[in-house]
Amino acid sequence: xxxxxxxxxxxxxxxxxxxxxxxxxxxxxxxxxxxxxxxxxxxxxxxxxxxxxxxxxxxxxxxxxxxxxxxxxxxxxxxxxxxxxxxxxxxxxxxxxxxxxxxxxxxxxxxxxxxxxxxxxxxxxxxxxxxxxxx
Amino acid sequence: xxxxxxxxxxxxxxxxxxxxxxxxxxxxxxxxxxxxxxxxxxxxxxxxxxxxxxxxxxxxxxxxxxxxxxxxxxxxxxxxxxxxxxxxxxxxxxxxxxxxxxxxxxxxxxxxxxxxxxxxxxxxxxxxxxxxxxx
DNA sequence: CTATCTGCAAATAATTTGCATGTAC
DNA sequence: GTACATGCAAATTATTTGCAGATAG
Numbered sequence: 001x002x003x004x005x006x007x008x009x010x011x012x013x014x015x016x017x018x019x020x021x022x023x024x025x026x027x028x029x030x031x032x033x034x035x036x037x038x039x040x041x042x043x044x045x046x047x048x049x050x051x052x053x054x055x056x057x058x059x060x061x062x063x064x065x066x067x068x069x070x071x072x073x074x075x076x077x078x079x080x081x082x083x084x085x086x087x088x089x090x091x092x093x094x095x096x097x098x099x100x101x102x103x104x105x106x107x108x109x110x111x112x113x114x115x116x117x118x119x120x121x122x123x124x125x126x127x128x129x130x131x132x133x134x135x
Numbered sequence: 136x137x138x139x140x141x142x143x144x145x146x147x148x149x150x151x152x153x154x155x156x157x158x159x160x161x162x163x164x165x166x167x168x169x170x171x172x173x174x175x176x177x178x179x180x181x182x183x184x185x186x187x188x189x190x191x192x193x194x195x196x197x198x199x200x201x202x203x204x205x206x207x208x209x210x211x212x213x214x215x216x217x218x219x220x221x222x223x224x225x226x227x228x229x230x231x232x233x234x235x236x237x238x239x240x241x242x243x244x245x246x247x248x249x250x251x252x253x254x255x256x257x258x259x260x261x262x263x264x265x266x267x268x269x270x
Numbered sequence: 271c272t273a274t275c276t277g278c279a280a281a282t283a284a285t286t287t288g289c290a291t292g293t294a295c
Numbered sequence: 296g297t298a299c300a301t302g303c304a305a306a307t308t309a310t311t312t313g314c315a316g317a318t319a320g
Contacts, residue, residue: 077237107214109253112251114248114249114250115234116242118237121240
C-alpha cells in the first residue's frame with residue numbers, strides 16, 4: 001500500500017509547472033483547466049501538495065503573495081522584482097554558509113529559504129538605459 | 136492630510152504584538168478582542184497592514200503558514216521548529232553577505248528574508264537529554 | 271480486482287471592503 | 296470641524312474536504 005500512481009492529471013500538472021514561471025496553485029489550475037476542462041481545482045491542489053510532500057517540487061511562499069510552486073530542485077534563492085513583478089531564481093555562491101550561520105546561533109537547520117525584494121537584472125539594465133538617455 | 140492618527144486600537148494592537156510571539160493577524164485579533172470585545176477583525180487587519188506599510192513592524196510569511204507579524208526590526212532570520220512548532224528568531228553573523236551573494240547574480244537587493252526549517256536550540260537540547268537517558 | 275485518484279460541490283479560513291458612525295487633532 | 300479611523304457584516308479568495316464513481320497497476 002501507499003503506492004503513488006502515475007495519472008494523466010499528475011503529468012499535466014507537472015508539465016504546466018515546468019512551463020509556467022513560479023506559478024501559484026490557482027495559476028496551474030487555470031493552465032491545465034484551459035486545455036482539459038474536466039480537471040478540477042481539488043485535484044490540482046492535491047497533486048501539487050503530493051509533489052511537495054514527495055519532494056518532486058518545491059513549495060515557495062514569497063512575501064505577502066500566495067504559495068507558489070517551483071520545479072527547480074537545485075538549492076537557490078528567489079527574488080521578487082518590484083518593477084516587473086516577476087519571481088526569479090537567484091543563485092547564491094555560498095548557500096551553505098547561510099545555514100552554517102544559523103547553526104552558530106543554535107538552530108539545527110534542515111531546510112532553508114531565502115527571498116529577496118528589489119529589482120531583477122533585466123529591469124536594472126532597463127533602468128540604466130533610461131538614465132543614460134536623460135543625459 | 137495623510138496624517139496617521141494615534142488611536143487606542145493601534146496602541147492595543149502594537150502591545151499585543153510585543154506580547155505575542157510572531158503572531159498571525161488572527162492571533163493578534165483574538166488577543167486584543169479578548170480584553171476589548173468591541174475591537175473588530177477589520178480594524179486589526181487594517182492596523183497591522185498600516186504598521187507594515189509604515190515600517191513599524193515586519194510582515195513575515197513563513198513556509199506554508201499564514202502571514203505573521205514581527206515587532207523586532209533588527210535584521211534577523213526566522214526558524215520554524217518542527218518539534219515545538221514555534222517560530223523563533225535566528226541571528227546570523229553576517230546577514231549582509233547574503234545580499235552580496237545575490238548582487239553577484241545580478242539581482243539588486245532592497246530587502247531580504249531568510250527562513251529555516253529544523254529544530255530550535257531548546258528542542259535540540261531536549262533531544263540530547265533523551266538520547267543520553269537511553270544509554 | 272482494489273487501493274488510489276479524481277470530479278464535484280460544499281465547507282473552511284484568512285483577509286478585504288463598503289458604508290455609516292465615531293473620534294483624534 | 297473634518298479628515299482619518301473604526302465597527303460591523305457581507306464579499307472575496309485561496310485552499311480543503313467528503314463522497315461516489317473512475318482507473319492505474
